[in-house]
Amino acid sequence: xxxxxxxxxxxxxxxxxxxxxxxxxxxxxxxxxxxxxxxxxxxxxxxxxxxxxxxxxxxxxxxxxxxxxxxxxxxxxxxxxxxxxxxxxxxxxxxxxxxxxxxxxxxxxxxxxxxxxxxxxxxxxxxxxxxxxxxxxxxxxxxxxxxxxxxxxxxxxxxxxxxxxxxxxxxxxxxxxxxxxxxxxxxxxxxxxxxxxxxxxxxxxxxxxxxxxxxxxxxxxxxxxxxxxxxxxxxxxxxxxxxxxxxxxxxxxxxxxxxxxxxxxxxxxxxxxxxxxxxxxxxxxxxxxxxxxxxxxxxxxxxxxxxxxxxxxxxxxxxxxxxxxxxxxxxxxxxxxxxxxxxxxxxxxxxxxxxxxxxxxxxxxxxxxxxxxxxxxxxxxxxxxxxxxxxxxxxxxxxxxxxxxxxxxxxxxxxxxxxxxxxxxxxxxxxxxxxxxxxxxxxxxxxxxxxxxxxxxxxxxxxxxxxxxxxxxxxxxxxxxxxxxxxxxxxxxxxxxxxxxxxxxxxxxxxxxxxxxxxxxxx
Numbered sequence: 001x002x003x004x005x006x007x008x009x010x011x012x013x014x015x016x017x018x019x020x021x022x023x024x025x026x027x028x029x030x031x032x033x034x035x036x037x038x039x040x041x042x043x044x045x046x047x048x049x050x051x052x053x054x055x056x057x058x059x060x061x062x063x064x065x066x067x068x069x070x071x072x073x074x075x076x077x078x079x080x081x082x083x084x085x086x087x088x089x090x091x092x093x094x095x096x097x098x099x100x101x102x103x104x105x106x107x108x109x110x111x112x113x114x115x116x117x118x119x120x121x122x123x124x125x126x127x128x129x130x131x132x133x134x135x136x137x138x139x140x141x142x143x144x145x146x147x148x149x150x151x152x153x154x155x156x157x158x159x160x161x162x163x164x165x166x167x168x169x170x171x172x173x174x175x176x177x178x179x180x181x182x183x184x185x186x187x188x189x190x191x192x193x194x195x196x197x198x199x200x201x202x203x204x205x206x207x208x209x210x211x212x213x214x215x216x217x218x219x220x221x222x223x224x225x226x227x228x229x230x231x232x233x234x235x236x237x238x239x240x241x242x243x244x245x246x247x248x249x250x251x252x253x254x255x256x257x258x259x260x261x262x263x264x265x266x267x268x269x270x271x272x273x274x275x276x277x278x279x280x281x282x283x284x285x286x287x288x289x290x291x292x293x294x295x296x297x298x299x300x301x302x303x304x305x306x307x308x309x310x311x312x313x314x315x316x317x318x319x320x321x322x323x324x325x326x327x328x329x330x331x332x333x334x335x336x337x338x339x340x341x342x343x344x345x346x347x348x349x350x351x352x353x354x355x356x357x358x359x360x361x362x363x364x365x366x367x368x369x370x371x372x373x374x375x376x377x378x379x380x381x382x383x384x385x386x387x388x389x390x391x392x393x394x395x396x397x398x399x400x401x402x403x404x405x406x407x408x409x410x411x412x413x414x415x416x417x418x419x420x421x422x423x424x425x426x427x428x429x430x431x432x433x434x435x436x437x438x439x440x441x442x443x444x445x446x447x448x449x450x451x452x453x454x455x456x457x458x459x460x461x462x463x464x465x466x467x468x469x470x471x472x473x474x475x476x477x478x479x480x481x482x483x484x485x486x487x488x489x490x491x492x493x494x495x496x497x498x499x500x501x502x503x504x505x506x507x508x509x510x511x512x513x514x515x516x517x518x519x520x521x522x523x
Contacts, residue, residue: 033120051255107144178350191264204229263390264383329353415445449482466492
């Protein structure tokens with residue numbers, strides 16, 4: 001489970017010439033190193049060669065000083081916009097940098113690329129607002145940076161000096177705002193051994209970053225990164241487009257030094273504490289608290305699946321086997337402010353959809369849910385895990401597209417789940433039977449809106465164990481066309497988890513996506 005105060009501490013601050021010409025244009029505010037030849041092919045070769053050697057952790061400059069740059073001290077180290085990469089062009093999107101500190105001690109080396117040459121961006125303390133008594137003043141020369149962010153478009157509707165749209169900070173974590181202009185969940189380059197019984201999770205780092213100089217007024221920026229960790233090394237290329245939302249095309253070339261038990265590709269990390277599904281009693285004043293409320297899947301066979309997130313009593317892993325998946329993502333479907341009542345705008349948090357590019361073969365989308373008692377923890381992970389074991393010496397190439405959006409980028413025409421609720425089984429006003437749990441699943445969509453008067457959709461229910469003493473559907477009495485709910489009771493003995501599936505149909509016509517849920521009976 002990831003403590004957001006650690007990995008995202010700095011993110012709380014988020015609010016065409018040749019090489020010689022580039023140096024002249026930037027040297028006044030942004031010192032650069034000597035030019036070196038650079039290409040993505042060379043970077044991939046470097047990652048392959050790196051993986052063939054024993055892992056060497058990045059040298060950390062003066063740990064005592066970095067330890068002294070705590071949360072408060074780090075928050076006072078603000079990068080000055082006038083020192084931004086491309087503050088005056090040619091890119092429409094300037095780049096600013098995060099400072100090293102207690103929670104971000106591993107240096108990341110930044111470079112700017114023009115043509116086929118790259119130059120390191122040299123750390124300059126004058127580029128940061130830095131109090132006279134800041135521990136950062138005791139760091140050695142050119143200690144590196146912790147991460148970076150792209151500011152909004154120069155000359156755009158938002159002040160670029162005060163607004164950004166993508167940030168890379170901590171290990172291989174990165175995130176972007178969606179079309180609702182709000183940060184939320186994160187993605188990362190690689191997830192290694194997440195929740196394995198015999199080994200700790202590993203967090204490889206983006207150790208080097210290169211920014212390709214784009215054409216003026218382009219809505220696309222290209223970033224290349226080198227990833228390194230005890231078990232893997234890799235090269236990544238991010239082509240990121242800032243339009244109504246944020247879309248990232250990602251290419252990765254990965255090489256394993258060691259066997260990996262759970263090899264998580266295109267991993268997403270989010271927070272789910274509670275919602276209308278099952279709110280802990282008197283734990284918080286707000287009705288709901290979550291960055292994401294469900295996992296959406298579009299399988300290789302075309303099935304649409306919705307799995308509401310949970311805050312389980314213990315760590316749980318669910319696997320959805322698939323072949324050539326069309327997409328999956330952690331979604332924030334509930335967009336009503338009244339359902340949150342919070343000034344941090346959970347109703348605006350982006351949804352994040354993974355679109356595989358090419359054939360991903362056989363494997364599973366795996367969902368990890370950890371127990372949490374607060375919103376400071378990222379306790380949910382979703383990722384693709386190939387079926388073939390990840391062995392030392394193996395190489396893996398993949399390409400995918402990330403959509404940071406308000407809703408799924410490729411919605412189906414089926415009715416979809418809009419709420420899941422559970423409570424005691426039986427009927428109000430009667431003695432409630434023990435071992436019986438009630439579920440109410442709400443669906444909304446055009447296929448339900450065109451049902452003839454008096455016709456009810458049929459709930460198609462299955463469970464890994466247990467029986468259904470009650471199962472029925474009814475229109476939700478709110479006069480919203482196509483708004484129906486399925487209500488059923490599950491009678492089950494024992495404490496083992498129960499896998500539930502439900503969809504609505506009329507005759508041979510499927511009317512809704514498939515709702516899946518993992519119910520853990522109370523001890």
